[in-house]
Amino acid sequence: MLTFTIRRLLFAIPTLLFIALVIFLLLELAPGDPMANVPLTVPPEIKEQMRQALGLGEPVHIRFWKWIVQFFWVEPLNVFDYLFDTNFADGRLRIISWQNRAPVFITIAERIPQTLWVVGTAYLVAIAIAIPVGIYSAYRQYSAFDQVGTFVTMIGFSVPPFFSGVLVIIIFAVQLRWFPSIYDTRLVVDSWESFGMQVRQMFLPVMVLALQITSQLSRFMRASMLDNLNQDYVRTARAKGLREKTVVLVHVLRNSMIPVVTVIALGVPAIFGGAIITEQVFKVNGIGQLLITAIQANDLPMVQTLTFIFAVLIVLFNLIADVLYGILDPRIRYD
Amino acid sequence: MPDGDTRNVLEVRGLRTVFETRRGEVHAVNSVSFEVKPGELLGVVGESGSGKSVTMMSLVGLLPSPPAEVREGKVLLDGEDLLQVTPARLRDIRGSDVGFIFQDPMTSLNPVFTVGFQIMEPVRRHMGLNKKQARARAIELLELVGIPGAAGRLSDYPHQFSGGMRQRVMIAIALACDPKVLIADEPTTALDVTIQAQILEIIEDLRSKLGMAIVWITHDLGVIAGIADRVAVMYGGQIVEHAEVFPLFNDPRHPYTRALLKTIPTVSGKRAAKLQVIEGQPPMLGAAPTACAFRDRCPLAFERCHAENPQRETVGPGHDVACFHPLAHTAKEGAA
Numbered sequence: 001m002l003t004f005t006i007r008r009l010l011f012a013i014p015t016l017l018f019i020a021l022v023i024f025l026l027l028e029l030a031p032g033d034p035m036a037n038v039p040l041t042v043p044p045e046i047k048e049q050m051r052q053a054l055g056l057g058e059p060v061h062i063r064f065w066k067w068i069v070q071f072f073w074v075e076p077l078n079v080f081d082y083l084f085d086t087n088f089a090d091g092r093l094r095i096i097s098w099q100n101r102a103p104v105f106i107t108i109a110e111r112i113p114q115t116l117w118v119v120g121t122a123y124l125v126a127i128a129i130a131i132p133v134g135i136y137s138a139y140r141q142y143s144a145f146d147q148v149g150t151f152v153t154m155i156g157f158s159v160p161p162f163f164s165g166v167l168v169i170i171i172f173a174v175q176l177r178w179f180p181s182i183y184d185t186r187l188v189v190d191s192w193e194s195f196g197m198q199v200r201q202m203f204l205p206v207m208v209l210a211l212q213i214t215s216q217l218s219r220f221m222r223a224s225m226l227d228n229l230n231q232d233y234v235r236t237a238r239a240k241g242l243r244e245k246t247v248v249l250v251h252v253l254r255n256s257m258i259p260v261v262t263v264i265a266l267g268v269p270a271i272f273g274g275a276i277i278t279e280q281v282f283k284v285n286g287i288g289q290l291l292i293t294a295i296q297a298n299d300l301p302m303v304q305t306l307t308f309i310f311a312v313l314i315v316l317f318n319l320i321a322d323v324l325y326g327i328l329d330p331r332i333r334y335d
Numbered sequence: 336m337p338d339g340d341t342r343n344v345l346e347v348r349g350l351r352t353v354f355e356t357r358r359g360e361v362h363a364v365n366s367v368s369f370e371v372k373p374g375e376l377l378g379v380v381g382e383s384g385s386g387k388s389v390t391m392m393s394l395v396g397l398l399p400s401p402p403a404e405v406r407e408g409k410v411l412l413d414g415e416d417l418l419q420v421t422p423a424r425l426r427d428i429r430g431s432d433v434g435f436i437f438q439d440p441m442t443s444l445n446p447v448f449t450v451g452f453q454i455m456e457p458v459r460r461h462m463g464l465n466k467k468q469a470r471a472r473a474i475e476l477l478e479l480v481g482i483p484g485a486a487g488r489l490s491d492y493p494h495q496f497s498g499g500m501r502q503r504v505m506i507a508i509a510l511a512c513d514p515k516v517l518i519a520d521e522p523t524t525a526l527d528v529t530i531q532a533q534i535l536e537i538i539e540d541l542r543s544k545l546g547m548a549i550v551w552i553t554h555d556l557g558v559i560a561g562i563a564d565r566v567a568v569m570y571g572g573q574i575v576e577h578a579e580v581f582p583l584f585n586d587p588r589h590p591y592t593r594a595l596l597k598t599i600p601t602v603s604g605k606r607a608a609k610l611q612v613i614e615g616q617p618p619m620l621g622a623a624p625t626a627c628a629f630r631d632r633c634p635l636a637f638e639r640c641h642a643e644n645p646q647r648e649t650v651g652p653g654h655d656v657a658c659f660h661p662l663a664h665t666a667k668e669g670a671a
Contacts, residue, residue: 330446
């Protein structure tokens with residue numbers, strides 16, 4: 001297993017370099033001008049100087065190489081400096097956002113907590129609901145519970161967050177005034193009261209996202225349980241005189257969780273990716289919103305860096321899913 | 336062979352099991368009665384869909400309900416009616432007093448748990464042993480069924496065993512708590528012939544060692560001839576003929592039994608004869624039978640067979656047949 005993991009990590013390096021190149025070239029091909037927002041009164045030669053100052057005068061391969069060096073060497077050095085109070089990174093140019101001229105990673109670090117709080121909580125809530133619901137729906141297939149579950153799931157599947165988000169804002173924020181409709185990033189959680197505020201402002205976006213994720217996961221869990229409930233080994237377990245609880249929650253669940261855990265692991269990068277639409281609807285200034293505004297402003301270093309981070313996370317969690325698969329299913333051996 | 340006067344360890348009377356499907360009811364088991372004495376091996380034969388497995392699973396509530404429903408009957412295990420006891424009591428009986436072996440050893444073991452865990456489960460559940468004692472018992476059981484290096488194999492997973500070895504593990508699980516009755520549902524069908532012979536030998540050996548009653552379901556008449564004391568032939572969810580093994584093979588009285596015996600291919604002689612078949616399909620009964628289930632495939636059927644369901648009647652010592660004109664010893668056709 002360890003050899004497998006190391007080999008996969010080594011294979012990930014060329015994969016990621018290739019992904020970085022593809023992202024870079026795609027952004028290069030994309031239309032749009034970073035100077036487009038500069039007022040028309042600025043003379044063209046000044047604009048040209050500004051473009052040169054951003055490094056846009058250099059050929060493509062030089063700019064790609066510089067970004068690679070900044071991402072893999074300068075930024076880690078900065079992290080090291082920050083952690084151990086050294087100054088190895090002094091004088092080296094970091095990846096700078098074209099929008100606000102601040103290092104990209106500092107902006108990302110500012111945005112990550114909101115996204116992790118809202119989207120991460122939604123993911124955990126979804127898992128906590130979906131797994132028991134999926135188990136019970138499968139065990140009592142076609143029961144009233146299962147039928148209601150199927151109906152709610154279909155709604156969760158088919159109603160997009162930009163609709164359900166606005167709907168819950170109108171009902172719970174505008175009409176009933178139970179929850180705020182806007183996420184306030186400045187809120188500092190330092191007391192029970194402010195914690196309550198935080199929970200309240202998170203509630204609506206978390207519920208909207210959780211509905212969607214729960215729908216997908218519970219269907220998946222149900223299908224996986226159904227696959228296993230009719231297996232011969234379940235009959236064997238019953239013939240041994242085991243309690244129904246043991247049969248379902250030990251024998252069947254352990255087998256059913258194998259594909260579900262993989263799906264959960266593969267879904268984790270999406271948490272960091274944020275929920276672009278939900279974050280927009282509830283004004284959560286997380287990663288998703290950052291990406292959208294960066295795209296609109298032609299902030300290529302920001303878009304390139306964010307997209308590449310997502311790629312790294314996806315590759316990483318694919319590896320984690322594979323390793324988990326090997327741990328959960330004894331039939332799979334990577335050595 | 337056990338003494339004639341020993342009491343029955345398992346006695347089934349008038350068992351009736353119905354499946355309620357969307358397209359109506361299916362009467363899978365219709366008034367089945369049989370009994371087994373300690374140490375005795377009862378063979379149950381019949382083609383696929385004749386209700387053999389469903390009958391045995393009905394005994395201890397192993398059929399999913401719904402759709403299955405046991406409508407009538409008595410299942411007396413040492414005098415206790417298993418159809419009347421609570422589900423909890425039934426669970427206590429399953430795996431301890433009644434052991435089960437299933438057909439396909441490749442799928443009957445849980446792939447994600449070790450063999451040791453799966454053997455220890457019933458032992459710990461029913462005998463209340465602690466982990467260490469259960470482990471010792473598991474090793475003992477694996478040695479009993481002839482798995483070499485038993486102690487070392489406890490931590491192996493089912494996929495690390497061959498088919499025959501897995502069936503031995505299944506037998507070890509079934510025997511874990513010294514059952515009074517072992518129900519073997521086509522235990523050798525999925526195995527190749529040499530492994531089949533080994534498994535048969537193990538079962539025979541264990542039967543004499545442990546003295547439990549065995550109900551052996553199969554459609555392989557050759558296997559039954561070799562190991563059974565008595566044989567029950569099932570057709571359309573009913574026992575149509577029941578006799579000791581020698582009379583049954585020597586003097587089959589029911590047209591179905593006779594036809595079934597003819598289907599055994601012979602390889603001796605100058606040239607093997609053409610395979611015999613029984614024309615037609617076994618019936619799916621939508622209602623409790625009011626006529627003989629075999630009438631449509633029976634060469635001897637007459638009006639009464641279409642109007643009335645024959646009941647089992649004694650035709651010799653320990654030999655009974657459900658037919659209006661049981662075939663005589665040599666005659667092709669008996670009197671109605």
